[in-house]
Each structure stands twice: as structure tokens, then as C-alpha cells.
Amino acid sequence: MNRPIRAVSIFCMMLFLALMVNVTYLQFWHAKDLNEDPHNARVAEAAFSRQRGAILTGEGRDQITLARSKDFDDQYKYLRVYPKPYMYANVTGFLTLGSQTGIEHSQNTVLSGEDPRLFVTRLIDLAQNQSNKGGNVLLTLDPAAQEAAYDALLSTVGPDGEGSVVAIEPKTGRILAMVSLPSYDPNELATHDFGASEQTYARLDDDDKEPLVNRAIQTRLFPGSTFKIVTAAAAIENGLYNADDEVPSGAFWQTPGTSGSSNVIDNEGRTGCSPEEIPFRTAMAQSCNTAFAKMAVELGPEKMREQAEKFGFNSDYLSDLAPQAQSVYPKSATDAEGDDVELNDAQTAQTGFGQYEVQATPLQMAMVAAALANRGTLMRPYLVEEVQSAEYETLETTDPEELRPAVSPSTADQVTELMVETVDNGTAYPAAIPGVSVAGKTGTAQRGVPGLPPYGWFVSFAPAEDAEVAVAVMIQEAPGKEIAGGQLGGPIAKAVMEAILND
Structure with missing residues (x-):
């Protein structure tokens, strides 16, 4: 064989080997990635044409269906239906051709039937020459609590309002209610009229009120005075004060190292805060800014940050619904030269009552309340109760998981006493339930933008002793109403607590 023919032969052999390597790589090593690629139209259409499992919540006769697939006479065979769209949309999310959000996304492998736990089911379907059915997902949400939260929030903020409610079972971390307003109808996105679906998504995505955002886990704002329970916990846990002590207060306080009226902390007219020393119970019940600002400075930013992080700030913790915004206790400040430095006294003072750069999601503040209610133990919050087969057989149940001790039982008991006082004789009285001991705290957080109304917050738990x-x-946002955490948030929290206690 002459040299040119030999060279061509070797070149062709190399091309053949490269082709074999590429085919082998695509069919074996890269097949999973290709199948999961959202741009793979064939895989997306096959998944969209499958009988997807149901999303359920509730127990026994109270169990309801939040999402299901019904027979549909077109090439895709099934249409995704959401029977209670607005009340649960930000939890269930929605399914479209090639994409999912909410539980539809986080539990997609179960709902689509591709999860390894459904392997036996797939084998049975194959043996019976039936199409692969998806498994079901049972959520932790309590239908009565969810309805109470949705109805109370909607009636409070109105159809143009914005807000969120989260309820947690303290001993387990089960999320009992998760509401976000404004909401939307996922049925309009799940339609097989893809042009209409795209138009609906574009409209919702362009809406300034962001209805597609789950405010419970994706919106973080200044928590305002609800953060005072974190400051109180830090002060008691570090031996600075006990619940029965007198604490420094005062009508006004010029934060150390500052000058000018912008750095003066006051109590917004609450005269019970004016003495230089007041009972700790009064400081909490009357929500005295000066008292908690001074506590925070006495503790220092490191201890304040450590306590906040024990409650879950600066971390992720919800594993079965995404994306989640981290709640923040600032790790540093920026000096005049642009370098990262520790918070100074003025900044630390502001964090003591949930301002400066402290940011929290509703889920995070529910976790703070839940940890105190659970005598200091922080449980991991979760939404998925069970994974089931298509025939409703339980394949896996979520076990409650302890994240960490946030505070000692003694500290939790003392903060609880302060919060009960706040409901019985203080700003949180709108959450009082006859015959039930309720612990609560109000919050009205300034936005830091002149002329804009504050944010309203309310946290509580009941019964306080167990x-x-x-x-x-x-x-x-609550158009047309004066926002105050106690007046607006208290009745909502009360309605949710009563729904659980009377269930």
C-alpha cells in the first residue's frame, strides 16, 4: 500500500473511532444529561404527554387535590388541572411544556414517574403494557389553616395588596399554611394553547406586583420590631438580662459615635418606654426601640449575629421548595475606603429592632417563633409529607429533623413570657384568643424611603405553654389602609391559630 492510500486509510479509521467514541459517550455517559436538558423538545413532549401524579394535602376525608392530570383529547393526552388555583398557586407552581415551578418542579421526578422509588411501579406498568404513571405527593398543608390564612390576608390587604402568611407546627417543622398575595391562576399557564400560555406568563412576569413570586420564601424585608424577640433571646442567652430584670430604655437615644437627628432612636410616642430603666416585660409589651437598641449594642454585633444565625439567618433550610431567599443579619459593613468592617454601634443599634440591613422572609420569622415555641429547638421546615405511588401507597414519609438548639429551654421560656405579656397587656393584643394563652410580637418596619408606608409584621404561637x-x-402593601403590624397582622395570625386549634 503506497503512502497516500495509507494516510487516507488511517485518517478514515481515526474518524470512525471518533464517531464510535462520540456515540458511546452520548448513549451511555451523557444520556441522563440530555434527557434532563430542558431544551430537549422530544423529552419535554414525552413528559408532557404522561399521566402525571397528583399533588394532595390534608388527611382522611379532609384531603383535597391541589393538582391532577385529566384525560384530554389532543396529542398530549393529558391536561394539568389546579382545582384551587389562587389559594395554592405559589406552593404548587405550574406545569407547562418543558418547564415547571413550585412543587411541580421540586417534586418533578416523583410526579412524572421517573423517581427511583417508583421503579417497581414502572416495571408493573411495563409488564401490563400500560403507560408510565407518575407518583403522588402529599403536602403538610392544613386546608383549614390555608383557607383561613388566604381569606384573612386577602380581606386585609385587598385585591391590590401584597403580603404573605406562614404557619408551622413547632414540634415537627411541618408547614401548615403558606400563602402569598397577589396570586395567579396556574390553569391559564397549563393550557395546551401555548400561545395563550406564553401571553399569560409574559403578563404575570411584567406585573409590578410580581404575582409569580412566592413571598413566603422569596421576599425578604426589614422585619422591624418582630426581630426584638431575637434580640431578647440573645440578651437572655448571653446572661445580660433575665425576663424579670429592669432594662435601660429612655424616650430618645443618640447612638454612640454619631450626631444629628438622623441617628436619634425614639419610641414613636410610646410614653411607657420613656423612663431610663423599665421592666423587660414593658420593653417588649410596648415595643421600646431604645431598650432593644441599647441591648444590641451591649451584646455587640458578633453575639447578635450568632443568635440570628442559630435561628436560621444567613443560611438555607427548606429543601423541598425553591428558590429560597436567605434571610440576612449583616456580616459586615463598608467603611469610607470601601473595605469590609464590623458593624459599628450605630448600625448594631438599628439591628436590635430589625432595621439597618437585617432582612427576613416570612418563613424565617415563622421559624424564629416556632423555635421559641418548641422550647428553643429549631426544626427544619418541610412541605412534603409523603411520596406515594399512583395507587396512593406510601413509598416514603418525611421524618422531622432537628436543625439545632437556637436557645436553651430556659431562654425560650423567658422570651415566651415576654411575648405572652405583649398579647395580654401590649401591642399584640389583636391576636388574643379567649381561653388560650397566646405569645405574640408586632412589627412595623420603616422602608428607609421617605414618603412610603412601612411594612407590617406579626409573629405568634399558641397555646404558649405547649x-x-x-x-x-x-x-x-395594603392600599387605602394605614399599615401597622398589630392592627392588620394580629387578626390574621389569630384566624390561622384558631383554625389549627379548632381543627
Whole structure:
């Protein structure tokens, strides 16, 4: 064989080997990635044409269906239907050709039937020459609590309002209610009229009120005075004060190292805060800014940050619904030269009552309340109760998981006493339930922008001595109403707590 023919032969052999390597790589090593690629139209259409499992919540006869697939006479065979769209949309999310959000996304492998736990089911379907059916997902949400939260929040903020409610079972971390307003109808996105679906998505995505955002886990705002329970916990946990002590207060306080009226902390007219020293119970019940600002400075930013992080700030913790915004206790400040430095006294003072750069989601503040209600133990919050086969057989149940001790039982008991005082004789009285001991705290957080109304917050749990539910309410916008955490948030929290206690 002459040299040119030999060279061509070797070149062709190399091309053949490269082709074999590429085919082998695509069919074996890269097949999973290709199948999961959202741009793979064939895979997306095959998944969209499958009988997807149901999303359920509730127990026994109270169980309801939040999402299901019904027979449909077109090439895709099934249409995704959401029977209670607005009340649950920000939890269930929606399914479209090639994409999912909410539980539809986080539990997609179960709902689509591709999860390894459904392997036996797939084998049976194959043996019976039936199409692969998806598994079901049972959520932790309590239908009565969810309805109470949705109805109370909607009636408070109105159809143009914005806000969120989260309720947690303190001993387990089960999320009992998760509401976000404004909401939307996922049925309009799941339609097989893809042009209409795209138009609906574009409209919702362009809406300034962001209805597609789950405010419970994706919106973080200044928590305002609800953060005072974190400051109180830090002060008691570090031996600075006890619940029965007198604490420094005062009508006004010029924060150390500052000058000018912009750095003066006051109590917004609450005269019970004016003495230089007041009972700790009064400081909490009357929500005295000066008292908690001074506590925070006495503790220092490191201890304040450490306590906040024990409650869940600066971390992720919800594993079965995404995306989640981290709640923040600032790790540093920026000096005049642009370098990262520790918070100074003025900044630390502001964090003591949930301002400066402290940011929290409603879920985070519900977790703070739940940890105190659980005598200091923080449980991981979760939404998925069970994974089931298409025939409703339980394949896996979520076990409650302890994240960490946030505070000692003694500290939790003392903060609870302060919060009960706040409901019985203080600003949180709108959450009082006859015959039930309720612990609560109000919050009205300034936005830092002149002329704009504040944010309203409310956190609570009940019964205070052995809590079954902890609640956080966040009111972002309530057109036509004066926003105050106690007046607006308290009745919402009360409605949710009563729904659980009377269930």
C-alpha cells in the first residue's frame, strides 16, 4: 500500500473511532444529561404527554387535590388541572411544556414517574403494557389553616395588596399554611394553547406586583420590631438580662459615635418606654426601640449575629421548595475606603429592632417563633409529607429533623413570657384568643424611603405553654389602609391559630 492510500486509510479509521467514541459517550455517559436538558423538545413532549401524579394535602376525608392530570383529547393526552388555583398557586407552581415551578418542579421526578422509588411501579406498568404513571405527593398543608390564612390576608390587604402568611407546627417543622398575595391562576399557564400560555406568563412576569413570586420564601424585608424577640433571646442567652430584670430604655437615644437627628432612636410616642430603666416585660409589651437598641449594642454585633444565625439567618433550610431567599443579619459593613468592617454601634443599634440591613422572609420569622415555641429547638421546615405511588401507597414519609438548639429551654421560656405579656397587656393584643394563652410580637418596619408606608409584621404561637402552631404575617402593601403590624397582622395570625386549634 503506497503512502497516500495509507494516510487516507488511517485518517478514515481515526474518524470512525471518533464517531464510535462520540456515540458511546452520548448513549451511555451523557444520556441522563440530555434527557434532563430542558431544551430537549422530544423529552419535554414525552413528559408532557404522561399521566402525571397528583399533588394532595390534608388527611382522611379532609384531603383535597391541589393538582391532577385529566384525560384530554389532543396529542398530549393529558391536561394539568389546579382545582384551587389562587389559594395554592405559589406552593404548587405550574406545569407547562418543558418547564415547571413550585412543587411541580421540586417534586418533578416523583410526579412524572421517573423517581427511583417508583421503579417497581414502572416495571408493573411495563409488564401490563400500560403507560408510565407518575407518583403522588402529599403536602403538610392544613386546608383549614390555608383557607383561613388566604381569606384573612386577602380581606386585609385587598385585591391590590401584597403580603404573605406562614404557619408551622413547632414540634415537627411541618408547614401548615403558606400563602402569598397577589396570586395567579396556574390553569391559564397549563393550557395546551401555548400561545395563550406564553401571553399569560409574559403578563404575570411584567406585573409590578410580581404575582409569580412566592413571598413566603422569596421576599425578604426589614422585619422591624418582630426581630426584638431575637434580640431578647440573645440578651437572655448571653446572661445580660433575665425576663424579670429592669432594662435601660429612655424616650430618645443618640447612638454612640454619631450626631444629628438622623441617628436619634425614639419610641414613636410610646410614653411607657420613656423612663431610663423599665421592666423587660414593658420593653417588649410596648415595643421600646431604645431598650432593644441599647441591648444590641451591649451584646455587640458578633453575639447578635450568632443568635440570628442559630435561628436560621444567613443560611438555607427548606429543601423541598425553591428558590429560597436567605434571610440576612449583616456580616459586615463598608467603611469610607470601601473595605469590609464590623458593624459599628450605630448600625448594631438599628439591628436590635430589625432595621439597618437585617432582612427576613416570612418563613424565617415563622421559624424564629416556632423555635421559641418548641422550647428553643429549631426544626427544619418541610412541605412534603409523603411520596406515594399512583395507587396512593406510601413509598416514603418525611421524618422531622432537628436543625439545632437556637436557645436553651430556659431562654425560650423567658422570651415566651415576654411575648405572652405583649398579647395580654401590649401591642399584640389583636391576636388574643379567649381561653388560650397566646405569645405574640408586632412589627412595623420603616422602608428607609421617605414618603412610603412601612411594612407590617406579626409573629405568634399558641397555646404558649405547649404550642401547636407558630405564625408569621407579613404585609407589604395594603392600599387605602394605614399599615401597622398589630392592627392588620394580629387578626390574621389569630384566624390561622384558631383554625389549627379548632381543627
